[in-house]
Amino acid sequence: MAISFEQIEQHLKTEALKLLESGKVILVLAYGRGYDANHPMPYVAKHPSDVDNIVFNEYCTANLARYLTRYPRRTKIAIAVKAADSRAVVQLIQEDKVCREDLVVLGIPVYGMKNFKTGEVIDSKTTGGLYNPVLYDILLGEEVHGQPVSSPYDVLAAYEAMDKEERWAFWQRELGRCIRCYACRKACPMCYCDPCFIDQNKPKWGEKSPESPGNLMYHLTRFHHLAGRCIDCGECSRACPVDIPLYLFHKKVAKDCEEMFGQAAGMSIGDKPVLVNFRVDDSDKILE
């Protein structure tokens, strides 16, 4: 990386302080100290004196775009985003859930982020193969160039090698241990439905108990609701307490979408969401 984590933290503090002092934003979504250095947590700085609490290190994986829809419109917000997170911001703008004018996007060009539960480097798994944010107003550092770029779909190799029956068995096994804590949907920046279909009881769409049919109902519906919208931040899989590799399904659907419609989610605010946008020459493969 051109600059270190400490330098990013310094830049983040400087910019947050400027924005809060000038009154351009009323809050900055960033990262703060957790219960130890390896466990930072999302942090909301509202006052210039809060800026001292901002941190940034390799464990700051949380996608802060998740919190954007929590604030009413016309709330001026500055948000720190890494590559995948910036795609979530773009996708939320495309879906008209947040206004571009309300946001100051602080882009963080970074690689080598680590899962704080396992210490594993997440780059090749769930960053969409990007190191630089696709949208930013202020870049905290310099763009990353020359770092080997891995295709976001490389990790699908083993999954794609499975046939239909094997995949069915795979998901039944993996989703069988789901405890229905709903951390996946709560950590997901694109899961903003209120109420979520699974919480509705008039009519009731799925069962609450953590058993196979209800689990499949919940996850498969969520998977498909995120078709063409998942921006590959991997938060669902990292949030899962029982380690279900949810990202595999999302990636597979994202890959299919990209192949069929030539568009990845959240890459440009000029795009229309892929499943909203009908074109006469759209692929019919989906109907086969």
Add this chain to the structure above:
Amino acid sequence: MLVLKKTTIDKLPELAACLMEKGTLVAPVKEAGGFNFRAITDAAQVDLIFHNTILSPKTVFFPQTEDFVRYSVYQPILEAKPVEPEIRPTFLFGVRPCDVKSFEIMDIHFTRTGVPDPYWRKRRDATIIFGFAFDTSEEADPAEFYHTLGIGAADPDGSDVFMLRRDDVLFLKAVSPRGENLLGGLAGLTDAAPDERKYFDDYIAQGHDYKTRYTCVDAEAIAKEFEAIFHNTDFWTKVSNACLSCGICTFVCPTCYCFDICDETQFGQGVRRRVWDACMFTDFTLEASGHNPRTQVYQRLRQKICHKYSFHIRKYGPISCVGCGRCTRYCPVNIDIFSIVEQAVQAKWYKRM
């Protein structure tokens, strides 16, 4: 004096097989996501090389789903059949001392107040608990704080048999008369030597010196502080800014006991069952009228923390938390319950270690 028995780790399957003959053995098993307590089907599954399980052992007495009544929508209501739980003598093997302590707290709710819960009580009565000391040679896990709440790393209280591992040797000592009866009848265990008895006793005593993150706390003082700041919305908003309002912390918690009664019907055949619920879910407090008294994340987090560290103390005495650290360890955004307690009491009368 009760004798100290021992066996070796490689003979664990033999001990497991012995217990499986007498009833159901429930022990930590390594699964794809980590360790969990499961009913053992193959004696070789038992694995004691673990720190702690993902879900707490409350699952043994209070499973995530419990069926009460089976019915058919085509038949009159009187034809509905109650589901009798299948309860066999059970051996709950390898429970950490803080988790053993959680059963006492849960007993308050399931057996000592209101209508006793027959499911909890029958299972509890049928179960012999094998407590298992933490390895004090390891560095304390940063998420845990059982010591803060007065629970030792090797506290035999509440167990029927207490176990301790020293390299390849597993020591077992009866703590209760039930445990003594059981150990006396188990083949394959040998008596420990006098120096090993001393090691065992010293280890248990030193368990209280094994420090987790904080110094000791005073339940009354905490309850008072939380009462004082209950209406301080700024404080609660600040500590809940990061909270995603998912259910991980309550589901992995050994002392959370909220549930929902659901009727689940498929093709006309239904079951009325209870399923764990979580105060962090939006629909937890949704009333039939459509009104929801807790729509904000801060209200829900405040409820969870005040229940454990304020209401519970006032109503029943003990703090409803054993410091196992699961909520902190599995929180996707690293919210730490004890840091919130720490901020609430403004570090007036205790200090960080």
